Amino acid sequence: xxxxxxxxxxxxxxxxxxxxxxxxxxxxxxxxxxxxxxxxxxxxxxxxxxxxxxxxxxxxxxxxxxxxxxxxxxxxxxxxxxxxxxxxxxxxxxxxxxxxxxxxxxxxxxxxxxxxxxxxxxxxxxxxxxxxxxxxxxxxxxxxxxxxxxxxxxxxxxxxxxxxxxxxxxxxxxxxxxxxxxxxxxxxxxxxxxxxxxxxxxxxxxxxxxxxxxxxxxxxxxxxxxxxxxxxxxxxxxxxxxxxxxxxxxxxxxxxxxxxxxxxxxxxxxxxxxxxxxxxxxxxxxxxxxxxxxxxxxxxxxxxxxxxxxxxxxxxxxxxxxxxxxxxxxxxxxxxxxxxxxxxxxxxxxx
Amino acid sequence: xxxxxxxxxxxxxxxxxxxxxxxxxxxxxxxxxxxxxxxxxxxxxxxxxxxxxxxxxxxxxxxxxxxxxxxxxxxxxxxxxxxxxxxxxxxxxxxxxxxxxxxxxxxxxxxxxxxxxxxxxxxxxxxxxxxxxxxxxxxxxxxxxxxxxxxxxxxxxxxxxxxxxxxxxxxxxxxxxxxxxxxxxxxxxxxxxxxxxxxxxxxxxxxxxxxxxxxxxxxxxxxxxxxxxxxxxxxxxxxxxxxxxxxxxxxxxxxxxxxxxxxxxxxxxxxxxxxxxxxxxxxxxxxxxxxxxxxxxxxxxxxxxxxxxxxxxxxxxxxxxxxxxxxxxxxxxxxxxxxxxxxxxxxxxxx
Numbered sequence: 001x002x003x004x005x006x007x008x009x010x011x012x013x014x015x016x017x018x019x020x021x022x023x024x025x026x027x028x029x030x031x032x033x034x035x036x037x038x039x040x041x042x043x044x045x046x047x048x049x050x051x052x053x054x055x056x057x058x059x060x061x062x063x064x065x066x067x068x069x070x071x072x073x074x075x076x077x078x079x080x081x082x083x084x085x086x087x088x089x090x091x092x093x094x095x096x097x098x099x100x101x102x103x104x105x106x107x108x109x110x111x112x113x114x115x116x117x118x119x120x121x122x123x124x125x126x127x128x129x130x131x132x133x134x135x136x137x138x139x140x141x142x143x144x145x146x147x148x149x150x151x152x153x154x155x156x157x158x159x160x161x162x163x164x165x166x167x168x169x170x171x172x173x174x175x176x177x178x179x180x181x182x183x184x185x186x187x188x189x190x191x192x193x194x195x196x197x198x199x200x201x202x203x204x205x206x207x208x209x210x211x212x213x214x215x216x217x218x219x220x221x222x223x224x225x226x227x228x229x230x231x232x233x234x235x236x237x238x239x240x241x242x243x244x245x246x247x248x249x250x251x252x253x254x255x256x257x258x259x260x261x262x263x264x265x266x267x268x269x270x271x272x273x274x275x276x277x278x279x280x281x282x283x284x285x286x287x288x289x290x291x292x293x294x295x296x297x298x299x300x301x302x303x304x305x306x307x308x309x310x311x312x313x314x315x316x317x318x319x320x321x322x323x324x325x326x327x328x329x330x331x332x333x334x335x336x337x338x339x340x341x342x343x344x345x346x347x348x349x350x351x
Numbered sequence: 352x353x354x355x356x357x358x359x360x361x362x363x364x365x366x367x368x369x370x371x372x373x374x375x376x377x378x379x380x381x382x383x384x385x386x387x388x389x390x391x392x393x394x395x396x397x398x399x400x401x402x403x404x405x406x407x408x409x410x411x412x413x414x415x416x417x418x419x420x421x422x423x424x425x426x427x428x429x430x431x432x433x434x435x436x437x438x439x440x441x442x443x444x445x446x447x448x449x450x451x452x453x454x455x456x457x458x459x460x461x462x463x464x465x466x467x468x469x470x471x472x473x474x475x476x477x478x479x480x481x482x483x484x485x486x487x488x489x490x491x492x493x494x495x496x497x498x499x500x501x502x503x504x505x506x507x508x509x510x511x512x513x514x515x516x517x518x519x520x521x522x523x524x525x526x527x528x529x530x531x532x533x534x535x536x537x538x539x540x541x542x543x544x545x546x547x548x549x550x551x552x553x554x555x556x557x558x559x560x561x562x563x564x565x566x567x568x569x570x571x572x573x574x575x576x577x578x579x580x581x582x583x584x585x586x587x588x589x590x591x592x593x594x595x596x597x598x599x600x601x602x603x604x605x606x607x608x609x610x611x612x613x614x615x616x617x618x619x620x621x622x623x624x625x626x627x628x629x630x631x632x633x634x635x636x637x638x639x640x641x642x643x644x645x646x647x648x649x650x651x652x653x654x655x656x657x658x659x660x661x662x663x664x665x666x667x668x669x670x671x672x673x674x675x676x677x678x679x680x681x682x683x684x685x686x687x688x689x690x691x692x693x694x695x696x697x698x699x700x701x702x
Contacts, residue, residue, distance in 0.1 A: 163552040163560075196548045199571035200541050200564065201514040208614045209514075209578040212607040212625075213551065216567045220550035227560040247605050250652060251598040255641040256563040258596075262672060263559045274563075290606040297655040301601060304648040321613060 006082025008345035011314030025108035042193025068120035095193030102131035127153040139175035146179035152349040158217040159189030165224030177234040184240035187214040215244035229269030245290035285314035288321040299331030357433025359696035362665035376459035393544025419471035446544030453482035478504040490526035497530035503700040509568040510540030516575030528585040535591035566595035580620030596641035636665035639672040650682030
């Protein structure tokens with residue numbers, strides 16, 4: 001069932017054994033501040049502290065995500081992963097109330113990634129992160145770190161005070177475009193910290209509802225990026241929508257195309273059908289895969305939208321909603337499967 | 352292409368020639384207040400003042416939606432509509448800041464509907480509305496009006512301060528259940544008035560983006576109603592998700608089923624798979640239909656989710672995003688088409 005090529009996993013959440021690992025990388029005055037007050041994290045919905053629900057969990061790999069050697073052994077080698085994009089979990093810092101503290105923590109995280117992880121295996125590639133609260137600081141951080149040859153992506157959280165197409169955020173996309181790096185928007189932080197409610201209907205009660213709805217923020221950011229003309233301004237920019245599954249693609253394309261057909265006079269910035277921007281500029285990670293019970297409907301659904309050229313395999317290791325590359329998308333085979341597990345990521349990340 | 356049965360249109364927006372038509376129905380002290388201050392409406396995103404973009408617009412029917420005779424001639428007869436559920440546009444009152452004023456206006460609207468519209472043709476059926484800000488008042492209004500034989504539905508707006516599954520709103524669903532009436536949640540008022548932002552990413556800039564995203568609030572309300580166990584408490588309750596298209600159905604079902612499979616320990620209230628609640632309790636109106644360019648993908652997509660038993664044809668007449676029953680869903684034929692254009696609505700509204 002698997003690819004005949006080495007798998008590229010576009011979303012591996014490497015971890016910290018302890019947040020204090022970041023202290024040597026944290027600049028002053030933040031280091032002293034953290035020593036005095038501790039790390040301050042924004043409240044978010046989750047995820048729950050339930051590990052590995054969906055896979056054959058073996059205690060032997062517990063904690064492997066925080067150790068470059070053990071992650072290599074217990075995950076990359078065990079699952080046939082040729083390259084892993086390390087995305088960590090610092091992108092959640094964008095919903096913290098303090099933009100300077102958040103920027104400093106993102107920088108420490110990036111330097112920790114560069115020094116402690118990326119040199120340990122040529123299979124490791126890095127997703128740097130930026131705090132989006134202050135887009136000018138974020139752009140400076142992209143320029144500071146983004147040229148490193150092992151940095152292949154900028155990861156930001158989906159939780160925000162405004163949709164990312166709004167011009168306030170333009171410096172982030174301009175810098176990403178200048179550095180030739182895709183920007184991944186990760187679901188999971190919406191509704192946390194200073195972000196607005198996690199659904200268009202308001203705050204939900206529990207993590208089941210939250211997790212079901214966490215595709216919505218990705219769709220909304222995509223609508224905003226297209227609708228505000230961001231891809232007209234940055235024609236080489238690529239956006240990765242991560243952690244929200246994939247089965248919403250036909251809906252988003254068809255609905256926005258219909259709205260555009262009838263309302264295009266409202267948006268003179270747009271020169272093409274929204275679905276054309278989507279096909280040229282969006283990538284979508286597979287995890288957590290939202291599949292039909294039998295393979296055929298999912299295969300049909302992906303075929304409707306040219307998705308085999310937009311999907312990036314992601315395991316989400318070691319999260320509770322991890323996907324095993326050998327088990328997902330059983331309806332995809334041959335060339336289409338190779339693209340999802342390898343070819344699309346190879347092209348996007350220039351591996 | 353059309354049904355071999357008289358079409359039931361589940362969403363016809365009959366209108367007022369002038370808001371002052373409501374004055375004779377408005378109770379004191381609101382009547383005096385309106386005479387002194389005028390009608391106060393909450394700000395919402397739209398729709399734009401562009402009529403009839405998507406249909407062969409003929410000026411002869413302009414204003415027909417505000418006249419029971421002309422609506423009959425220019426719409427029902429012209430399009431072969433056997434029954435029209437009149438949904439008006441008062442459901443937007445639920446995002447007004449003043450709960451008492453809103454409840455009074457909803458009551459005036461309902462009485463106007465009962466006196467000026469429903470007696471004019473046996474083809475007209477009524478969707479009463481309630482203001483959701485004060486669910487106790489809403490329940491009293493449902494008990495006051497809901498037993499009328501021509502009232503077949505309760506319409507509320509998708510714009511709200513919290514998802515409708517939250518227990519705060521329980522009196523509305525309890526009253527609907529008691530009266531045997533479905534509750535339709537209409538997209539289009541999210542982000543307006545006292546409602547939260549219209550997307551999980553925040554406020555968007557224009558009506559194209561807003562309209563594209565307006566399916567999100569419907570999905571979020573559905574997730575909430577299921578997740579909070581509303582259908583366990585009210586096992587005969589039916590919910591209509593209106594005005595947000597239909598192509599998100601596979602996504603919502605597959606994603607919530609996967610989340611549930613792994614997280615069911617978080618939600619002891621739920622006894623069944625989320626998609627089973629959806630099939631038993633949800634109906635979805637077709638308008639504005641978000642179709643593929645060619646018929647086959649849309650047909651496949653509907654088949655994936657048993658949608659032919661959940662869809663209700665809706666024209667949205669006379670809105671700018673009106674759908675002609677002869678033109679939508681060309682991939683559906685025979686029995687499936689008859690169900691969407693007639694059978695499902697006949698069952699739901701007991702016509």
